[in-house]
Amino acid sequence: MQFVNSFNFLPFLDSIISFSAAFVFGTVIGVERQYRQRTAGLRTVVLVTLGAAGFVDLAHRLAGSVEAVRVIAYVVSGIGFLGAGVIMKEGLNVRGLNTAATLWCAAAVGACAGTDMIAEAGLLTLFVLVANTMLRPLVNAINRIPINEEQGEATYEVRVTAMRRHVPEVRAFLLEALEAAEYPVGNIALVAMGEERAEIVATLISTAVVPDEINAVITTLKTNAHVLHASWESSLQD
Known part of the structure; x- marks a missing residue:
């Protein structure tokens, strides 16, 4: 054995x-x-x-x-x-x-x-x-600690809704407003919203923003007669 x-x-x-x-x-x-x-x-x-x-x-x-x-x-x-x-x-x-x-x-x-x-x-x-x-x-x-938007690293998007026929001029106005606020755009996309409307989504290069400055940009965008809605949002990066 x-x-x-x-x-x-x-x-x-x-x-x-x-x-x-x-x-x-x-x-x-x-x-x-x-x-x-x-x-x-x-x-x-x-x-x-x-x-x-x-x-x-x-x-x-x-x-x-x-x-x-x-x-x-x-x-x-x-x-x-x-x-x-x-x-x-x-x-x-x-x-x-x-x-x-x-x-x-x-x-x-x-x-x-x-x-x-x-x-x-x-x-x-x-x-x-x-x-x-x-x-x-x-x-x-x-x-439980709230995230500080000015210090946290995140992806920021500015979203603007307009009629499709006005998209080119609204897009140019959006880029001009962001450039004036010194927030360069890394990518811009167009999202269809039905047959007549479209949403322009501008992704910022910045990974940190000052909320008051972005809110000022949104206020400026809303002054355009062709802008139906404008907002911004952030999402944390992995």
């Missing part, structure tokens, strides 16, 4: 320690995910941690540290595909990024355990827990 010939108690004991550490640390991370009812809960996180530890330990046992490093690279790629499975897009919102990142960190914990770096695996587990729990109040506090 090959098992009898190849079995060595000390390396086997070493694997027991590595797998046990991966199981414990994965459980610690997974409990927090399960408590928050995330897509990847306790069992998923533990299995990712154990799987990473198992592959790395196997490579280390068979071919040494050089092959273990190569396997770790494959583990990182594999977890990337697994993490993509928990990311969901709902309209303009994307959910699951934090869970995917947690799985990625769980694999790193397992890889540390598989290479017998138990203390490092424990330290990484502690930091993952801090990131998922203690940073949450800080994130909520930051999200």
Whole structure:
């Protein structure tokens, strides 16, 4: 029997320690995910941690540290595909990024355990827990801070509605008003609004504006007899 010939108690004991550490640390991370009812809960996180530890330990046992490093690279790629499975897009919102990142960190914990770096695996587990729990109040506090339009980086658009037959002159008037306010236009588009009306959308090059200045431009645009409606809006850049 090959098992009898190849079995060595000390390396086997070493694997027991590595797998046990991966199981414990994965459980610690997974409990927090399960408590928050995330897509990847306790069992998923533990299995990712154990799987990473198992592959790395196997490579280390068979071919040494050089092959273990190569396997770790494959583990990182594999977890990337697994993490993509928990990311969901709902309209303009994307959910699951934090869970995917947690799985990625769980694999790193397992890889540390598989290479017998138990203390490092424990330290990484502690930091993952801090990131998922203690940073949450800080994130909520930051999200409650109103965005300063003058300092935030965003995309700004000026929208003007006019009859289609008056679009050329209104377009020229819009460009002239923005140029006078020193807000150069990066792109201008025409959006059909029924058979007779059209909307001119001017995207500004500036990533920060002074609201009072843009409001003054809108007021100027509304003085044109051919302008049916004028407004501006901003959207945050990723």
